[in-house]
Amino acid sequence: MANSRDWVCVRLASYEEKEESEYLTQLYRGRTGLLNNTTFALLAPDGETLLAPSGRGPQFVLGKRGNPDQQAAPEDVIAFAEVLATKAKDYDHKGDLALLPEALDVRRALVVAACDNQPLVVLYAESDQARHKAKAQLAELAWSEKFVGRMQYIVATSREELGQISGLPKGDFVAIIEPGQFGLEGKALGVLGVAEEKADVAKLLRKGLKSYRRKDLPSREHRQKGRRADATWETVLPVTDEGKPPQRGDAPARD
């Protein structure tokens, strides 16, 4: 069975960063010739060589061109997992995944946490030394069995970035945050100083996971509530995809 840790899994927020958008457009572009709302590709470690056809979603790997918003068939799930397992065997890993997996910044981290319905861990430290030490500790925890895939992470670069999060202390800290329904603000569920031991940080993360309240609104209700609350997302770059399912005449998947 495929193991996601045989792969480096990268998920970018479309229309947020120029270089990333240009890169994604090289991987796949739709009928407009511009960046799609969604992009999916399997790549060699060089980040350039495609290992399977790229497209709007994982179904393109299987040579299917359906609407990525449709339910995946169980046989496709199995076939996709097999593709991943087979392709991963071509690469001998050198060491474990170890970098702290971060979002672009606090704003993007909050909204991604809301999208994934997960807590966000925020680290802030004035001094480089304290920040590096706390970040390394957090990275170890992020890849540990107990926490892997359960939270988002961000190291804040300034206090100004933190204005949308309530309950944060004045000094340096590691905090676990519950994003609001739309990821435009958040509140601290727990806070620690950055000099604490790893075991104490782990305790903080466990506490945060336990007290986190999942938000499971159906998609339609989420959008209705969002429109009433004016919870719109403003992309940094222009959106170049109308969000329609792929149609005949779309650019073919890149092999």
Place this chain on the structure above:
Amino acid sequence: MTLLLPLLLAVAAQEPAPSQATVVQEQAAPTRIQWFGTLEQGLAEAKRTNRPIMMSAAAPSCGGIAGEW
């Protein structure tokens, strides 16, 4: 994007290939894939560890409303 999750969750599952029932069940569970959120980090880690890359991108909004893939 939400319904792409079953395919992606299959990657994270440490179990035998999922049946329809487990696919539905997993949709309600937290995703266990740990994503890198920047291209720079992802490429660096792939090169350092010689791992292939599963690259995904989506806007963190649906119908212009924030907080949903």
